[in-house]
Amino acid sequence: MSSQETPRRPTIADVAREAGVATSTASVVFSGKANVAAATRERVLAAAADLGYAGPDPRAASLRRGRSGIVAVVLEGHLRAAFLDPVTTAMMDGLTDGLADLSAGILLMRDEPGEEGAAITHAPVDAFVLIGCSGRTKASLEVVVGRGLPVVVIEGDAGGEIPRITLDNVAASADVARHVHDLGHRDVALVTLPLDSERERAAVTPERIANATVDVTVHRLEGMRQVFPDAPAISASGSLIDEGVLVGRMLLTDPATRPTAVLAQSDLLAVGVIRAAEELGLRVPEDLSVAGFDGIEVDGLGGLTLTTSVQPAVEKGRAAGEQVARMLGGEPGMTQHLTCVFRAGTTTGPVPR
Amino acid sequence: MSSQETPRRPTIADVAREAGVATSTASVVFSGKANVAAATRERVLAAAADLGYAGPDPRAASLRRGRSGIVAVVLEGHLRAAFLDPVTTAMMDGLTDGLADLSAGILLMRDEPGEEGAAITHAPVDAFVLIGCSGRTKASLEVVVGRGLPVVVIEGDAGGEIPRITLDNVAASADVARHVHDLGHRDVALVTLPLDSERERAAVTPERIANATVDVTVHRLEGMRQVFPDAPAISASGSLIDEGVLVGRMLLTDPATRPTAVLAQSDLLAVGVIRAAEELGLRVPEDLSVAGFDGIEVDGLGGLTLTTSVQPAVEKGRAAGEQVARMLGGEPGMTQHLTCVFRAGTTTGPVPR
DNA sequence: TTGTAGGCGTTATCAG
DNA sequence: CTGATAACGCCTACAA
Numbered sequence: 088m089s090s091q092e093t094p095r096r097p098t099i100a101d102v103a104r105e106a107g108v109a110t111s112t113a114s115v116v117f118s119g120k121a122n123v124a125a126a127t128r129e130r131v132l133a134a135a136a137d138l139g140y141a142g143p144d145p146r147a148a149s150l151r152r153g154r155s156g157i158v159a160v161v162l163e164g165h166l167r168a169a170f171l172d173p174v175t176t177a178m179m180d181g182l183t184d185g186l187a188d189l190s191a192g193i194l195l196m197r198d199e200p201g202e203e204g205a206a207i208t209h210a211p212v213d214a215f216v217l218i219g220c221s222g223r224t225k226a227s228l229e230v231v232v233g234r235g236l237p238v239v240v241i242e243g244d245a246g247g248e249i250p251r252i253t254l255d256n257v258a259a260s261a262d263v264a265r266h267v268h269d270l271g272h273r274d275v276a277l278v279t280l281p282l283d284s285e286r287e288r289a290a291v292t293p294e295r296i297a298n299a300t301v302d303v304t305v306h307r308l309e310g311m312r313q314v315f316p317d318a319p320a321i322s323a324s325g326s327l328i329d330e331g332v333l334v335g336r337m338l339l340t341d342p343a344t345r346p347t348a349v350l351a352q353s354d355l356l357a358v359g360v361i362r363a364a365e366e367l368g369l370r371v372p373e374d375l376s377v378a379g380f381d382g383i384e385v386d387g388l389g390g391l392t393l394t395t396s397v398q399p400a401v402e403k404g405r406a407a408g409e410q411v412a413r414m415l416g417g418e419p420g421m422t423q424h425l426t427c428v429f430r431a432g433t434t435t436g437p438v439p440r
Numbered sequence: 441m442s443s444q445e446t447p448r449r450p451t452i453a454d455v456a457r458e459a460g461v462a463t464s465t466a467s468v469v470f471s472g473k474a475n476v477a478a479a480t481r482e483r484v485l486a487a488a489a490d491l492g493y494a495g496p497d498p499r500a501a502s503l504r505r506g507r508s509g510i511v512a513v514v515l516e517g518h519l520r521a522a523f524l525d526p527v528t529t530a531m532m533d534g535l536t537d538g539l540a541d542l543s544a545g546i547l548l549m550r551d552e553p554g555e556e557g558a559a560i561t562h563a564p565v566d567a568f569v570l571i572g573c574s575g576r577t578k579a580s581l582e583v584v585v586g587r588g589l590p591v592v593v594i595e596g597d598a599g600g601e602i603p604r605i606t607l608d609n610v611a612a613s614a615d616v617a618r619h620v621h622d623l624g625h626r627d628v629a630l631v632t633l634p635l636d637s638e639r640e641r642a643a644v645t646p647e648r649i650a651n652a653t654v655d656v657t658v659h660r661l662e663g664m665r666q667v668f669p670d671a672p673a674i675s676a677s678g679s680l681i682d683e684g685v686l687v688g689r690m691l692l693t694d695p696a697t698r699p700t701a702v703l704a705q706s707d708l709l710a711v712g713v714i715r716a717a718e719e720l721g722l723r724v725p726e727d728l729s730v731a732g733f734d735g736i737e738v739d740g741l742g743g744l745t746l747t748t749s750v751q752p753a754v755e756k757g758r759a760a761g762e763q764v765a766r767m768l769g770g771e772p773g774m775t776q777h778l779t780c781v782f783r784a785g786t787t788t789g790p791v792p793r
Numbered sequence: 794t795t796g797t798a799g800g801c802g803t804t805a806t807c808a809g
Numbered sequence: 810c811t812g813a814t815a816a817c818g819c820c821t822a823c824a825a
Contacts, residue, residue: 096588098817099818099819099820100818100819108795108796109795109796110797110819110820111795111796111797111820111821112794112796114819114820114821115795115820115821118820120820120821121794122794123794123795124794124795127794139586141561141583141586141587141588142561142562142587143818143820144503144817144819145562145563145564145565146499146502146503146506146508146817146818146819147503147801147818147819147820148562148564148818148819148820149499149502149503149564149819150497150499150500150502150503150801150802150803150818151800151819151820152801152820153801155499155508156559156562156563156564157510157547157563157564159545166532166533166536166546167530170523170529171529176519176520176523176524177520179519179523180518180519180520190559191547191549191559191562191563192512192547192548192549192559192563193547193549194510194544194545194546194547194548195545195546195548196544196545206509206543206544206545208494208495209495209498209501209509210498210509210510210545211498211499211501211508211509211510211564212498230494233492233494234494234495235449235494328739386681387739387740387742451801451802451803452802452803452804453803461811461812462811462812462813463803463804463812463813464803464804464805464806464811464812464813464814465810465811467803467804467805468804468810471804473804473805474810474811475810476810476811477810480810480811496802496803496804497801497802497803499803500801500802500803500817501802501803501804502803502817503802503803503817503818503819504802504803504804504805504816504817505803505804505805505817506817794825795824796823796824796825797822797823797824797825798821798822798824799820799821799822800819800820800821801818801819801820802817803816803817804815804816805816805817806813806814806815807812807813808812808813808814809810809811809812809813
């Protein structure tokens with residue numbers, strides 16, 4: 088209380104003056120980039136404590152260094168929806184790992200349409216990780232590339248030289264389908280993820296596929312159709328158990344058109360379908376076989392193990408983080424292809440007669 | 441390709457020169473903070489497009505404005521664990537809403553111990569939202585306060601003048617307990633959230649309570665003990681279904697010590713306890729009553745509705761966001777107390793004879 | 794080991 | 810409505 092209320096926060100120059108050293112010396116004390124005599128260091132630290140100086144202003148440091156230490160993760164849709172999906176959370180986990188000590192943290196943002204004040208254009212970040220790649224995300228991509236910042240796209244065709252992290256969705260889906268085919272099923276229905284930002288829950292037509300913007304959906308569908316070219320498909324409006332229930336009812340209610348197996352493009356959807364089946368009194372796998380995709384831990388299957396393809400979700404995030412780190416280090420980013428592993432569970436079985 | 445490869449990105453000064461205007465004019469064109477003649481604006485925009493100028497550098501703008509537009513959210517523990525909890529995700533959702541147009545996004549970070557290079561000290565953010573407030577988080581709090589940035593603490597005693605968002609955990613827990621008491625139960629066991637960063641799964645002793653650092657846990661326990669002063673309690677190591685199963689087994693396996701009702705401090709724990717009960721052949725609520733806390737949507741209860749206290753999770757986040765917005769606007773932040781609503785479900789019933 | 798000087802790219806202010 | 814100028818707070822050659 089010896090002095091008047093200070094009009095503004097102290098700067099490193101104030102600290103230096105107080106300590107009787109040059110500002111550069113004080114700066115070095117905080118950054119640790121060079122050796123400083125212990126006594127000098129003490130004096131600077133004492134002066135800082137005295138003035139209530141909490142360290143260099145990160146904003147100024149960012150400008151000077153040209154780095155903010157923040158990596159942006161752009162998600163499609165509401166944050167909550169994104170985090171409802173276990174695959175996404177696992178990926179985020181891997182991402183933080185891959186970014187390790189490089190980054191101060193992860194800036195979560197939604198990819199809004201071409202808004203004027205869009206966060207994507209104004210956030211002080213060093214790099215971007217885009218997840219998924221629908222039409223809307225593609226617009227975001229342009230902005231980001233325009234800013235000249237490193238970008239990595241997870242599961243989406245970014246076009247050009249943009250490094251991507253991809254999955255063998257076509258082959259892995261075909262694997263699952265083949266397993267079901269081998270069990271004798273011929274009357275199979277498909278449940279897909281959303282085809283585009285409309286996220287309409289509806290029968291999948293050739294026209295809709297042609298206009299689809301979500302690559303994951305298209306690729307997994309392609310894999311399934313390699314084995315079951317004519318299987319009818321319904322697109323869900325998201326990867327949620329509840330959605331699976333709704334679509335499941337659409338597929339299973341009418342005994343006349345009921346398939347003997349359902350292939351879902353995500354485990355959550357598969358669980359929903361199973362739940363719908365149970366509601367209708369169908370037993371899984373005796374009356375109906377159901378397979379999913381993702382290989383997440385799912386609750387509420389009561390002893391059943393889902394037949395699915397296990398994707399390396401954490402690895403996906405980590406790979407993205409590593410590429411970002413590389414690019415920030417000046418090296419070129421590389422596209423990485425990851426593969427899924429088929430897992431036979433107890434939700435698929437022989438065709439009922 | 442008319443020019444050589446540019447050595448550095450163009451700046452607003454380059455654009456201004458190219459357009460034949462002053463840098464300040466060009467700046468205004470991009471910020472929109474003042475009127476500019478349409479013709480001039482066009483010229484500037486054209487020059488920008490020409491040079492491949494993607495807009496003002498956010499880092500420089502941050503320094504100049506003294507704002508980065510980023511709000512940090514500090515979570516305890518691994519991000520994945522945090523997002524596994526539906527209450528947290530709901531809260532984050534509300535938070536983004538409350539921050540609305542004010543913020544470019546949410547910077548996720550963990551509260552690491554007093555590391556030198558801690559993100560908390562170096563991230564260019566405008567404000568902090570701390571979630572929970574264990575011992576570790578309290579350390580973070582000091583750093584943040586030292587930086588002189590606005591802080592809001594959700595569910596935790598920050599001490600001092602720090603604005604908080606709180607829940608009536610004591611009263612709400614007592615409500616749940618009273619409901620169970622009214623049903624006739626006297627032999628009740630409690631399952632608590634973690635007491636501290638150790639997150640030990642173990643019987644709760646007076647000593648452990650005295651040393652507890654997680655206020656939520658202590659408060660909810662206090663409410664429960666108001667009704668059942670002598671009820672034994674076990675602390676879980678987290679709010680997870682699996683944890684509930686483990687603790688449930690500890691409580692229910694031995695018929696001699698088996699309670700007639702279990703009060704859990706979270707819905708996920710309650711679901712786990714129910715699952716453990718089912719494993720042991722106990723019917724809920726005929727043989728065992730189970731109540732939770734939170735009021736989240738939970739899957740896998742097979743037709744049962746959990747008796748619980750519904751907390752305003754989204755509202756909590758929104759309130760925090762609003763307070764941050766207020767404080768950034770120069771007004772003082774206010775502490776807000778939110779209340780839960782009891783919801784009787786079908787997982788509690790009369791005492792079995 | 795310490796000090797000096799210049800600039801990172803913007804934007805607020807104020808005069809024209 | 811436009812233009813000149815001065816910070817914002819820090820970092821890092823470079824020189825001493």
